[in-house]
Amino acid sequence: MDFGIVELSRLQFAMTAMYHFLFVPLTLGLAVIVAIMETVYVMTGRPMWRQMTKFWASLFGINFVLGVATGLTMEFQFGMNWSYYSHYVGDIFGAPLAIEGLMAFFLEATFVGLMFFGWDKLSRVKHLIVTWLVAIGTNFSALWILIANGWMQNPVGARFDPASMRMEMTSFFDVLFNPVAQSKFVHTVSAGYVTAAIFVLGVSAWFLLKGRHIELARRSIAVAASFGLASAFSVVLLGDESGYEAGLNQRMKLAAIEAMWETEPAPASFTAFGIPDQQARETKYAIHIPYAMGLIGTRSLDQQIPGINDLVAEGEGRIRSGLIAYDALMQIRASHGDVAPEVTAAFEEHSADLGYSFLLKRYLDDPRLATEEQIVQASWDTVPQVFPLFWAFRIMVGLGFAFIAVLGYFFVVTNFKGMNYPRWALRTAVIIIPAPWIAAEMGWFVAEFGRQPWTVDGILPTALSVSHLSVADLLITLVIFVALYTVLFIIEMGLMLKYIRKGPQDDVAETEEWMARHNARLSGQSPNIQPAE
Amino acid sequence: MILHDLISLDVLRVIWWVLLGVLLIGFAVMDGFDLGAATLLPFVAKTDAERRVVINTVGPVWEGNQVWLILGGGAIFAAWPPLYAVSFSGFYLAIFAILAALILRPVGFKYRSKRESVRWRRNWDWALFIGGAVPALIFGVACGNVLQGVPFQLNDMLMPMYPGPFWWKFLALLNPFGIMGGVVSLAMLITLGAAWISLKTEGEVQKRAQAVGTVSGIVTIVAYILAGVWMAYGIEAYQIVSVVPANGPSNPLMTEVVRGGSWMDSYAARPWIWIAPILGIVGLGLAVLGLRAGREGSTMIFAQLGIFGVISSVGLPMFPFILPSSIQPNASLTVWGASSSQLTLFVMLVCALIFVPIILAYTAWVYKVLWGKVTVAEVTEKHHYY
Helix, strand or coil: CCHHHHHHHHHHHHHHHHHHHHHHHHHHHHHHHHHHHHHHHHHHCCHHHHHHHHHHHHHHHHHHHHHHHHHHHHHHHHHHHCHHHHHHHHHHHHHHHHHHHHHHHHHHHHHHHHHHHCCCCCCHHHHHHHHHHHHHHHHHHHHHHHHHHHHHHCCCCEEEECCCCEEEECCHHHHHCCHHHHHHHHHHHHHHHHHHHHHHHHHHHHHHHHCCCHHHHHHHHHHHHHHHHHHHHHHHHHHHHHHHHHHHHCHHHHHHHCCCCCCCCCCCCEEEEEEEECCCCEEEEEEEECCHHHHHHHCCCCCCCCCHHHHHHHHHHHHHHHHHHHHHHHHHHHHCCCCCHHHHHHHHHHHHHHHHHHHHHHCCCCHHHCCHHHHHHHHHCCCCCHHHHHHHHHHHHHHHHHHHHHHHHHHHHHHHCCCCCCHHHHHHHHHCCCHHHHHHHHHHHHHHHCCCCEEECCCEEHHHHCCCCCHHHHHHHHHHHHHHHHHHHHHHHHHHHHHHHHCCCCCHHHHHHHHHHHHHHHCCCCHHHCCCC | CCHHHHCCHHHHHHHHHHHHHHHHHHHHHHHHHHHHHHHHHHHHCCCHHHHHHHHHHHCCCHHHHHHHHHHHHHHHHHHCHHHHHHHHHHCHHHHHHHHHHHHHHHHHHHHHHHCCCHHHHHHHHHHHHHHHHHHHHHHHHHHHHHHHCECCEECCCCCEECCCCHHHHHHHHHCHHHHHHHHHHHHHHHHHHHHHHHHHCCHHHHHHHHHHHHHHHHHHHHHHHHHHHHHHHHCCCEEECCCCCCCCCCCHHHCCEEECCCCHHHHHHCHHHHHHHHHHHHHHHHHHHHHHHCCCHHHHHHHHHHHHHHHHHHHHHHCCEEECECCCHHHCEECCCCCCCHHHHHHHHHHHHHHHHHHHHHHHHHHHHCCCCCCHHHHHHCCCCC
């Protein structure tokens, strides 16, 4: 296997997936926020809420199309660049992707057109239903893609079939109710809600700083702060759940995130700061918080969290076990159905470790011929790069708590302090607009980079998963992707800023008139001459 | 008893082979008119208002239509994993060209009218043209190559390999028969796009679409018949010569395949499949007549039926082959050797039976809401139009 192809394929996937996820979280959250605003409009009939709905929906639309455009790349890329992966686990991984299309993509994509074109073609209630269907569709699509992704992290409900040389599904329900997938789903959509809440908060704060669209901005902040605060709690809670699941299923990832080289006596401490050194296998300048890690990772005081060194030793054992499975598999395949029962028994006993023998394919074609050094080397390959994981995780968590603080502050001022936002707070809200995106990308980085060296944890190494393309193929597509995506990003940002600056364009006269009446009534002036709303 | 044993594996495989066809045809008849309309955009619409009319005929619906392609990709992945693995990586640069073109499309529709600049709008018009024409062409080229067999191998771990330099793999697709397939496909989707524009617009734009559609419809029929004759006499087919393991494990290497004969042999063996090419020619012929006569709704239906016939006439005679290998015929992907497991096929079938009717129902409702012509007055008055 040409290692350049593996690295280029990974780079391309990382780049296109992370770029795709610039648009996804805002789509997830803004769809719901717009639907909430429209619900208020339909319930109260107040034009201001319709104007808010249309304004935020117009920004939603600009963002949404790039999510669609770049999502197409994701759907194709597994087959294009990861053909062995597609063959090897398509029986399981393909199903949630197809169901995503049936259940989610059709829903959101069919109704998103009506959401924009249907205002004067549909009744209020029907249009509201359309908006909610778009929001539900986007969230369903997150559910199914995270079921697929959750299976890569924790491959349940499947077994290896020697006859078809691939993993096959044994229980759809195990795949569906994979605990890793469930906690990741709620964590991810909540992160999307927080992203959109911070976005709405920040843009509204900018309006207030400029003294424009004050009524629209204050109401938008009210929605964003309460919705965002609840979501921010959910992100942290389910993030903790993900950490707990990782402690059960992906112990190496957890140990790498924590830069925990040695197994500590329970309950382990949490390293709040440190400089992990992969070569020396130690963490310099570490600052420990006692007990914290043991509590998060095991929710107990007496269970140990294994350190990297112990997990590597365990991995070495699994490579040796995997080699027995590999040898049995080769005999089964050579025998054309006429195989000694002890060979089948040996395969069944060790087949769970088959993937570990594939780690040796990086060094030689036939893993059975591996030397002792190569086996030890391969066992160390099971350790992902610790430094970037350690810090990406801490940046994500730190930002997560910062969002709770900011959203909580705005929630309190909105509800209890008469919406008198100090200018420094408004400026803070504008400045942190990009922060949720950084947190979300860091989260994906931890999840996927931390999964290395596997595409499917313990089953299929990344190096084996790629297509047998040439470096030229990959360079051509990579360069065009970078160029195309950069241009589209600049165009999108330009339009986003333009339409934020333009402010609300719809129903301006109607909203102003209603606003004037509304304010008059609030201040107690001649309420009796106003017609009913 | 386990539920998924209710339907035997060979039956599930045939059902999913039919569904594969349904999805590809669904994509061609639904998103096909968006691709055709985008291809026609610079030619049937001259002024900015006219172009906005054409864009807004597909503006609210193309997104839903494109899901047929996305679902097609997902369903091939789920039901035919080896096909997904081999075709997407084997046609690497061609698939990438489709992808890059399709990426331009959502952005083009949504962003084009968001700025006033003439140059900005003109650039997006051409981006939309590329987003329509390039996929329409390449899908046909791919079909032409599938009929001839594609140069891929499977090693003993079933890893797909494609010998030869990268530029050759791309250029080899552009062989004469492949190009013929591309011409049929492009002309066919232009005809469908013309039928759609004719249905949704009025005045000059409608007249131009009808004129172009008449020509492209005739080109489609002529090219399609030529391609058929060429296939009958000039293209070698593939045959399974070993026992067919219809219920066997999904391993393409378990059957023995040789090149030889013609795909026309299938027409002799199963004469009922003549329905497909006849439907193709009659449907497209009626669409041409409809465009000339200025009939709107029925023309659209006839064009869609014609496309249904044309695509079926590629898939049906190849059965049980899905993707033959020209350099290692034993590695050819067939209905019997390239599917998912019985459980996965069953689960996916249940999902499809639940969701496809729901999808068709709400799609029909959306088209009903949006029924009627898009006019110049409409697009200039309402600023939420594209």
